[in-house]
Amino acid sequence: MADVEEKDTVIVGGGPGGYVAAIRASELGQKVTLIEKGTLGGVCLNVGCVPSKALINAGHRLRDANDASVFGITTQPATIDFEKTQEWKQTKIVDRMTGGVQMLLKKHKVEIIEGEAFLDNDSQLRVMSVGPKQFMDNGGGQTIKFKNLILATGSRPVEIPNFKFDGRVIDSTGALDLKEIPKELVVIGGGYIGTELAGAYANLGSHVTILEGTPSILPNFEKDMVSIALKGLKKKGVDVITSAMAKKSEQDDSSVTVTYEADGKETSIKADYCLVSVGRRANTDGFGLEMTSVKTDDHGLVQVDQQGRTSVNNIFAIGDIVPGPALAHKAFFEAKTAAGAIAGKNTANDWVGVPAVCFADPELATVGMTQADAKDKGLEVSTAKFPFAGNARAVSLDEPDGFVRLVYTKDEGNLVGAQVAGPEASDLIAELSLAVNGGMNVEDIALTIHPHPTLSEPIQEAADVALGFPTHI
Amino acid sequence: MAFKFKLPELGEGMAEGEVANWLVKEGDKVNEDDSLVEIQNDKSVSELPSPVAGTVKKIVAQEGDTVEIGDTLVEIDDGSADTADDDATPAAPAKEDTGTSDETPAPASEGASGGVPALAEPNKLILAMPSVRQYARDKGIDISRVAPSGNHGQILKADIDSFNGEPAQATVAAPVSAEQPATKSSGQAVKPYKSDQPDLETREPMSPMRKIIAKSMRTSKDIAPHVTSFDDVEVSALMDNRKKYKQKAADQEIHLTFLPYIVKALVATLKKFPEFNASIDDTTQEIVYKHYYNIGIATNTDHGLYVPNIKNADSKGMFEIAKEITENTQAAYDNKLSPQSMKGGSITISNVGSIGGGWFTPVINQPEVAILGVGKIAKEPIVDENGDIVVGKMLKLSLSYDHRLIDGALAQNALNYMNELLHDPELLLMEG
Numbered sequence: 001m002a003d004v005e006e007k008d009t010v011i012v013g014g015g016p017g018g019y020v021a022a023i024r025a026s027e028l029g030q031k032v033t034l035i036e037k038g039t040l041g042g043v044c045l046n047v048g049c050v051p052s053k054a055l056i057n058a059g060h061r062l063r064d065a066n067d068a069s070v071f072g073i074t075t076q077p078a079t080i081d082f083e084k085t086q087e088w089k090q091t092k093i094v095d096r097m098t099g100g101v102q103m104l105l106k107k108h109k110v111e112i113i114e115g116e117a118f119l120d121n122d123s124q125l126r127v128m129s130v131g132p133k134q135f136m137d138n139g140g141g142q143t144i145k146f147k148n149l150i151l152a153t154g155s156r157p158v159e160i161p162n163f164k165f166d167g168r169v170i171d172s173t174g175a176l177d178l179k180e181i182p183k184e185l186v187v188i189g190g191g192y193i194g195t196e197l198a199g200a201y202a203n204l205g206s207h208v209t210i211l212e213g214t215p216s217i218l219p220n221f222e223k224d225m226v227s228i229a230l231k232g233l234k235k236k237g238v239d240v241i242t243s244a245m246a247k248k249s250e251q252d253d254s255s256v257t258v259t260y261e262a263d264g265k266e267t268s269i270k271a272d273y274c275l276v277s278v279g280r281r282a283n284t285d286g287f288g289l290e291m292t293s294v295k296t297d298d299h300g301l302v303q304v305d306q307q308g309r310t311s312v313n314n315i316f317a318i319g320d321i322v323p324g325p326a327l328a329h330k331a332f333f334e335a336k337t338a339a340g341a342i343a344g345k346n347t348a349n350d351w352v353g354v355p356a357v358c359f360a361d362p363e364l365a366t367v368g369m370t371q372a373d374a375k376d377k378g379l380e381v382s383t384a385k386f387p388f389a390g391n392a393r394a395v396s397l398d399e400p401d402g403f404v405r406l407v408y409t410k411d412e413g414n415l416v417g418a419q420v421a422g423p424e425a426s427d428l429i430a431e432l433s434l435a436v437n438g439g440m441n442v443e444d445i446a447l448t449i450h451p452h453p454t455l456s457e458p459i460q461e462a463a464d465v466a467l468g469f470p471t472h473i
Numbered sequence: 474m475a476f477k478f479k480l481p482e483l484g485e486g487m488a489e490g491e492v493a494n495w496l497v498k499e500g501d502k503v504n505e506d507d508s509l510v511e512i513q514n515d516k517s518v519s520e521l522p523s524p525v526a527g528t529v530k531k532i533v534a535q536e537g538d539t540v541e542i543g544d545t546l547v548e549i550d551d552g553s554a555d556t557a558d559d560d561a562t563p564a565a566p567a568k569e570d571t572g573t574s575d576e577t578p579a580p581a582s583e584g585a586s587g588g589v590p591a592l593a594e595p596n597k598l599i600l601a602m603p604s605v606r607q608y609a610r611d612k613g614i615d616i617s618r619v620a621p622s623g624n625h626g627q628i629l630k631a632d633i634d635s636f637n638g639e640p641a642q643a644t645v646a647a648p649v650s651a652e653q654p655a656t657k658s659s660g661q662a663v664k665p666y667k668s669d670q671p672d673l674e675t676r677e678p679m680s681p682m683r684k685i686i687a688k689s690m691r692t693s694k695d696i697a698p699h700v701t702s703f704d705d706v707e708v709s710a711l712m713d714n715r716k717k718y719k720q721k722a723a724d725q726e727i728h729l730t731f732l733p734y735i736v737k738a739l740v741a742t743l744k745k746f747p748e749f750n751a752s753i754d755d756t757t758q759e760i761v762y763k764h765y766y767n768i769g770i771a772t773n774t775d776h777g778l779y780v781p782n783i784k785n786a787d788s789k790g791m792f793e794i795a796k797e798i799t800e801n802t803q804a805a806y807d808n809k810l811s812p813q814s815m816k817g818g819s820i821t822i823s824n825v826g827s828i829g830g831g832w833f834t835p836v837i838n839q840p841e842v843a844i845l846g847v848g849k850i851a852k853e854p855i856v857d858e859n860g861d862i863v864v865g866k867m868l869k870l871s872l873s874y875d876h877r878l879i880d881g882a883l884a885q886n887a888l889n890y891m892n893e894l895l896h897d898p899e900l901l902l903m904e905g
Contacts, residue, residue: 346610352599379598412625414600439600441625 003143007033009342010125010146012117012287015042017152017319017331019101024339025150026108033144034105035127037116041098042154044328047173050097052196054089055176056359059203063236070398080204082181089176113142119288122312125149148314148342151294151302152335153287155280155320162248163188163276168256169249172197175275182206182272186258188246189278190217192358195229197275199361202236209269211244211260213278218358222372225364225421228402232361249274282321297323306348307341308334316341330354353417353436357426362402365429368417368436371407380410384442384466386458388422390473393453399423404458406432406442406466413442413466424455431459442466475548476525477533480512480540489541490514492534493681501529503549510546513681518777527551541613592617601628609633682777693839696755697875701834701846702884705867706892708850712866714898722792731868733794734901735822735847736768738894740787741904743819746887748879750819752840760878769821769838770798772805779805780838782818822847831869842878846871868895 009025011018014036022034039046058080065078105112115129118141126141157171165171170178175197181204187194190212198208210217210233217240218226233240244262251257259268284300295303295311302317304310310317316338319331333349340347353368374381385405388394394402402422408415418432435445446463450456464470480490490512497509506522513519530548534540592599597617601609608630609616619636621628668674679687711734722729743750743766752761769782781801783794804810821838826849835846848869855865870891874884894901 346607346613348606348610350606350610351603409598414598414625416598438602439627443625 004124004145005142006145007031007147009033009148009150009339010035010144011150011152012125013042013152013154013319014038014040014101014112015152015154015319015331016044016328017154017335018042018150019105020332021150021152021318021335021339022105022110023108024336025342026110028339028343028345030148030339030342031111032108033111033113033146035113035115035117037114039098040101040105040112041094043156043173045097045101046094047176049328051089051094051176052172052193052200053359054093055085055204056196056200058085058089059200060361062205063203080181082204083179086177086179115142117287119291122292122294122315125288146314149316150308150335150338150342151289151310151315151317151321152319152331153283153321155282155326157277158279158281160188160246160276160278163246163274165276167251168272169251169274169276172275172277175201175273175277178273180272184255184269184271185209186211186256186269186271186274188258188260188274188276189213190240190242191277191279192218192220192356192360194275194277195233196359197277198238199233199236199359202233202238203361207237207239209239209241209271211246211258211262212240212242213245215242217242218360218364220356221358221364221366222370222419224403225366225419228362228421229358229360229364231401236361246276280320280326282326284321299323306350308338308349309341325354325356327354327356351437352439353433355429355433357429359426362399362422363425364419364421365425366417366419367429367433368415369407370417370419374407374416379416381407381416382410382466383407384462386462386465386470386473388455388458390461391453391455391458393455393457394423396453397423397455404428404462406445406459406462408442408466415440415442415445418459422455422458428455428459431456475530476527476551477545478509478521478524478547478549480534480542480544480546481521489539490519491681492536492538492540492546493518493684495532495536496520497529497532497547499529499532503527503529511681512540513685518681518685521546523549525549525551544613598626599628600626605630605633680777686778689839690836693836696839697837697842698877699834699837699873700876700881700884701871701873702881702888703832704870704872704888704892706870706895707855707865708868708895709866711868711895711898712850722795725792727792727795728799729792729795730798731826731850732770732798732822732824732847733791734895734898735845736770736783736786736794736798737791738891738901739768739820739822739845740766741894741901742887742891744787745890746883748883749843749874749887751842751878753842753875753878763819765817765819767817767819769815769818769841770801771821771823771838772802774806774808776808779810779815780818780821781805781810781814782821784814784817820844826850826869832871835871835873837873837875842875843884844873846873 008031010033011022012035014034018034019040022032025032044050062078062080065075068075113127115127117125117127119125124143124145126143128141159165163169172193182201183206185201185206185208187198187208187210190210194210195217198210202208216226218229230240241262244260247259247261247266249256249258255270255272256274257268257270258274259266282301284296284302292315293312294315297303301323302310302321304317304322308316308318308322318334318338320326322334324330333351337347337349355365355367358364371381371383383405385403387403389400394400399422405419406415407417415435417436420428442463445460446467448460450460461470461472465473493511493513495510497503503509503523503526505524505526508520509523510521511518512521527549530550532547534544534546540546592615599617600621601616605628606616609619612633614633614636616628619628619632622632623629715729715731719729747762750763750766754761765785766787767782767784768786769780772779772781781804783789783797786794801814818838818841820841821844823835823844824847825833826847829849831848833846835844837844848871850866850868852864853867854862857863870888872884872888894904
């Protein structure tokens with residue numbers, strides 16, 4: 001049995017939540033130890049947000065190269081060497097970004113332990129090191145007593161019956177790491193992950209079928225936004241089948257046959273791969289959480305207060321294992337709050353709205369409340385919408401689909417939420433997030449000069465609509 | 474190991490208080506229910522008993538500190554084990570890390586429910602820049618309770634600075650409570666008392682109650698331009714009436730004084746002259762007319778001056794009022810008056826007649842707009858309706874009123890009407 005080591009602030013998990021917590025805790029003067037069993041950067045940098053954007057971008061380039069006739073450009077059909085695409089994604093993006101995280105942690109003198117943590121009780125854990133040498137040196141485990149602990153263990157894809165992740169039935173990680181572009185791809189689950197990857201592979205040349213169990217894909221977005229995304233999917237030949245139940249999968253050497261039931265009849269599709277993206281499950285199991293007094297809720301998520309503190313005073317939890325949307329930027333914020341709380345700062349997770357983005361074609365983004373949310377809260381709100389079709393920049397990009405919508409109170413025009421469907425919605429939502437979180441009203445936006453000609457103008461124009469004096473509509 | 478004793482709810486609408494006086498010191502042993510500390514707010518002084526037995530480990534809130542409900546006042550080592558719910562300190566290295574800057578008790582170490590104030594109204598739309606939210610947390614202020622002054626309801630940093638613990642919706646009392654004691658106001662210079670012969674003088678700290686009275690009186694004089702009208706009224710018939718019914722009252726164990734008659738006369742006067750049953754809202758420049766008749770009786774005790782009021786005196790009989798006055802006086806002496814019994818007054822009676830006083834200039838009990846000073850009943854020569862000089866029994870009345878709302882003629886008319894009622898108890902029976 002190795003000696004017990006005493007540590008100051010220990011963080012389990014080196015994903016977006018964990019590594020940001022480590023940096024902030026270090027900046028606030030704590031001695032920080034970060035335990036990571038896989039690769040720094042977590043799902044987000046390695047097998048999630050970032051590599052998926054790389055493939056989506058490659059898909060856009062290929063699509064644009066072959067579809068520029070509207071600009072008077074004709075090309076020989078462009079081709080893609082997908083191996084090179086994947087190499088670019090891995091070395092120039094994933095490796096570079098995760099290397100950057102490592103460098104940042106080093107700069108902040110964060111001790112990184114490679115291994116898997118198992119909690120013993122409210123103040124102690126063991127690390128099973130992954131390297132054989134350390135494993136031997138430590139007699140199978142290193143015991144650490146911590147003053148404070150931040151749990152940032154993240155989430156993993158959910159499996160469904162008869163679709164075990166194996167071979168040609170793949171999760172999002174597998175879908176990002178394919179060696180070839182599938183000719184035929186079935187995507188089970190039309191949430192934002194499924195929709196994004198379906199769009200990416202469709203742009204790369206796959207024929208894609210989305211099977212969604214509910215009556216609509218992207219259930220977290222409003223109908224008028226979903227219909228714009230659907231239009232984009234249809235344009236590139238994606239079949240979207242809703243209210244469809246995936247029943248079974250059968251694999252052979254070169255294909256997988258997916259059987260689903262819709263409208264009371266069973267149908268089978270033979271495909272190269274079947275991506276199952278029906279949701280993610282919090283990683284609250286398998287690391288001894290039950291050995292502590294940390295309480296979880298009915299959904300298996302860790303109960304935390306405004307600062308991310310669990311029912312155990314010196315144990316914090318952040319990111320996908322606590323309630324709220326499982327998004328990296330929410331984890332970033334919670335990471336800073338928790339690190340600040342440990343340092344005695346009066347931090348709090350008191351955001352007004354967390355933006356959410358789907359990189360569909362075109363992109364969808366929302367922040368704060370929808371009109372329906374506001375009504376549920378008893379607020380008297382109005383909405384104002386401005387279409388990208390009225391925006392010179394969007395038209396010149398040949399991307400006139402979509403709109404900006406503001407949701408604001410009837411009395412003072414206070415912005416409580418906003419939605420953007422359209423080109424670069426993911427970037428445009430940032431301004432609206434600032435306005436919602438800063439408690440601005442539509443007049444504040446209307447009286448702010450937005451640069452011309454840009455995609456940001458519809459935000460100001462929507463505010464003008466709200467005030468009753470629209471210009472370009 | 475340490476029980477953290479936090480400021481409990483002291484009464485309706487009281488979100489904070491000032492630590493007036495510690496009755497224990499660090500290291501003292503205390504039993505359950507031993508008095509620990511005196512907390513003063515703008516209504517009264519409360520002595521807080523210890524909920525546990527143990528040793529005083531650390532006095533967290535110092536004398537003079539303003540504390541809010543939920544703030545830790547003192548840590549008492551009661552021998553119990555640490556629990557997640559009541560003690561975060563051992564886990565949080567905040568104290569060591571922040572070192573010198575940690576003069577004020579760090580709210581972050583206050584308990585598992587979070588070191589930052591929970592929002593009283595989590596569903597309320599709060600408009601504030603994120604930095605202002607952070608600023609409020611740093612000051613330990615629940616931003617949902619702060620009244621916004623910015624455009625379209627934005628809460629500004631200055632609003633956090635001027636927050637005084639009152640709920641966001643301004644009450645008539647707001648201008649009063651917003652006033653800071655002179656010693657704390659940064660803008661106002663407070664002059665020290667200097668003397669050539671300090672040897673012949675002694676200094677004693679003002680008691681918390683004295684401070685409250687000083688503050689209230691100064692506030693009232695600052696706010697309201699006082700005018701006092703003096704009058705006297707012949708009350709032989711009233712005295713006869715009282716004599717007649719005194720025994721009947723005593724049979725019911727009721728002590729019938731002249732005060733219930735004056736309460737009744739005042740109710741009738743307020744009904745006829747509603748300006749006397751009003752308050753002024755300075756924030757909106759509105760006159761607030763009250764449709765209830767709660768008549769305050771200033772009550773002097775050995776530990777301070779209290780003004781409990783007879784609630785809805787218009788719906789109570791003379792004996793009932795007499796009984797209530799006696800009960801309130803006893804409660805005041807026993808320090809058992811509830812804050813509620815001193816709130817929501819219409820007008821106040823200050824009686825110095827029972828100890829031989831005559832006319833004087835009483836100070837209005839804010840936020841009311843008038844106060845009736847009652848002096849002694851003196852035997853004086855008067856000229857009766859026949860032109861004869863007779864012995865009159867003259868009650869001295871002094872009516873102070875807020876000239877912002879009440880002009881001299883109106884006050885005199887009200888006083889005249891009250892005189893009629895007190896002169897003729899049968900009329901009082903008709904109108905009272």
